[in-house]
């Protein structure tokens with residue numbers, strides 16, 4: 364049986380090494396040539412999921428307490444590879460009251476070579492990075508802040524006000540975080556911590572720190588979803604009777620963290636994260652909310668069902 368650390372060594376280390384290399388100016392186009400953007404509406408607010416590409420790693424990292432045989436079986440039954448779980452990077456652009464707001468910056472090249480596509484997907488809908496007015500991140504892990512920095516160290520979204528949760532900023536940026544709770548090798552932890560500081564460096568002057576629970580602009584509220592990191596927030600987008608809940612990293616993949624209750628290894632405070640997951644999933648199920656999972660299969664939209672055993676994820680159909 365693989366331990367978390369030995370499972371991680373084979374697959375996660377190369378991404379850490381990728382971080383050490385200079386980031387290419389642009390990532391290669393997606394192989395299939397399919398759209399990496401998906402438009403819908405939340406009342407009067409226009410919303411577009413913009414894919415930043417993919418990351419991934421050993422399934423064990425994302426389902427830390429799963430019995431090995433059961434984990435393998437669940438992945439097989441879902442027609443997924445048993446040695447690597449692929450995660451999407453579903454950033455969301457909302458346009459409201461004349462402002463363009465990007466929710467999550469995306470990974471860029473910090474977690475492997477398949478990230479960093481948000482710029483080409485912005486271009487596909489006719490926008491440039493300077494058209495973004497506000498960027499809000501749910502927490503400061505590299506796959507959420509990686510795109511804040513250009514390859515030459517500048518601001519990737521030159522006009523944008525950047526909002527980050529204060530407790531994450533204190534933990535990851537102002538201090539040297541103890542990441543021994545993460546089930547990955549020590550050098551991965553080091554490059555992970557360095558990637559955070561490096562990514563946010565261009566926006567440190569002028570960073571807007573928020574407390575989870577704060578309203579960012581009318582129609583966009585943050586909700587405390589603590590545990591995965593000290594300050595992680597969820598986002599609620601509201602217009603009229605329409606609502607959209609963005610659950611950030613409460614769960615990595617619906618197959619292992621929603622349909623099964625397995626615990627993401629990177630959750631720093633696992634009890635608090637579990638309580639946040641249950642509270643917010645219960646709310647999503649009770650209110651039948653439209654939900655966007657940042658790492659769920661693109662475009663990541665669906666609803667949460669409460670079942671006898673826990674929860675089930677029900678993707679919504681593609682709208683043409």
Ligand SMILES: [Zn+2]
Pocket residue numbers: 504506507612657658
């Ligand atoms: Zn993430």
